[in-house]
Amino acid sequence: MIEEKTRGIIRGYLDNCKLMNVSTLHNGKPRMFICWFSVDNDFNFYFISSQDSIHIGDIEKDSSVALSVVNSEISEFGVGKNGLQGLMVEGNCERLRGVDLVEGYVNFLKKYPKVKEYIKMIGDSEIKMGNTKIYRIVTRVGVWLVLYICVCFFFFFQAEDGIRDKGM
Numbered sequence: 001m002i003e004e005k006t007r008g009i010i011r012g013y014l015d016n017c018k019l020m021n022v023s024t025l026h027n028g029k030p031r032m033f034i035c036w037f038s039v040d041n042d043f044n045f046y047f048i049s050s051q052d053s054i055h056i057g058d059i060e061k062d063s064s065v066a067l068s069v070v071n072s073e074i075s076e077f078g079v080g081k082n083g084l085q086g087l088m089v090e091g092n093c094e095r096l097r098g099v100d101l102v103e104g105y106v107n108f109l110k111k112y113p114k115v116k117e118y119i120k121m122i123g124d125s126e127i128k129m130g131n132t133k134i135y136r137i138v139t140r141v142g143v144w145l146v147l148y149i150c151v152c153f154f155f156f157f158q159a160e161d162g163i164r165d166k167g168m
Contacts, residue, residue: 013084014039023066024058038111045137046104063092091140104134
């Protein structure tokens with residue numbers, strides 16, 4: 001269980017981020033895509049995507065995913081507020097249906113209210129938005145924070161290896 005103070009730090013960080021990177025397996029090899037996201041109080045992540053995309057095909061074959069969220073507003077030392085550089089999560093991804101579908105869209109609309117212009121309700125529980133559907137990533141292994149200490153350690157090894165001097 002995540003402490004309340006830590007939950008607040010994570011929530012504040014995620015509220016200021018709009019994009020996440022998600023990794024799937026495509027023919028046994030890792031493949032990434034970037035998407036807009038929202039997150040609920042249990043740190044389940046929501047995104048909207050076309051049913052015909054390669055990554056959704058990958059998810060239908062294997063629901064295991066990893067995601068990262070990085071705020072581009074970090075200092076020259078590679079850290080943001082509260083010493084946070086990023087967030088990484090492993091979980092399982094599922095397409096939402098029924099009541100979960102409505103809850104997912106409500107969650108997404110809280111963060112991106114203009115999305116409602118593209119959504120049409122059909123009946124009581126079906127939502128149409130072109131060929132897109134909403135998906136939820138349920139956290140499986142917890143939330144990992146990339147903190148300042150890791151950044152210092154990383155920079156130390158960059159400098160020792162001469163990578164930093166080469167501008168890489």
